[in-house]
Amino acid sequence: MPSSYPCPQCSRPTLYSISNPFRPFCSQQCQILDLGAWASQSHRIEGDALGDAEESQGEDWQA
């Protein structure tokens, strides 16, 4: 008897089966949504790092 679990993206009951190519997600849409969230998070981290570097240079010029 195959086990089911809630999809990490939409919480819909999903079958954990080898025939599901989008595991652990229920569908390709949920898989893409999760990849998009991961990409936007990494972009945000890069932006913060650049902002800190610019601020440090500004302090050096003022001092």
Ligand SMILES: [Zn+2]
């Ligand atoms: Zn889903």
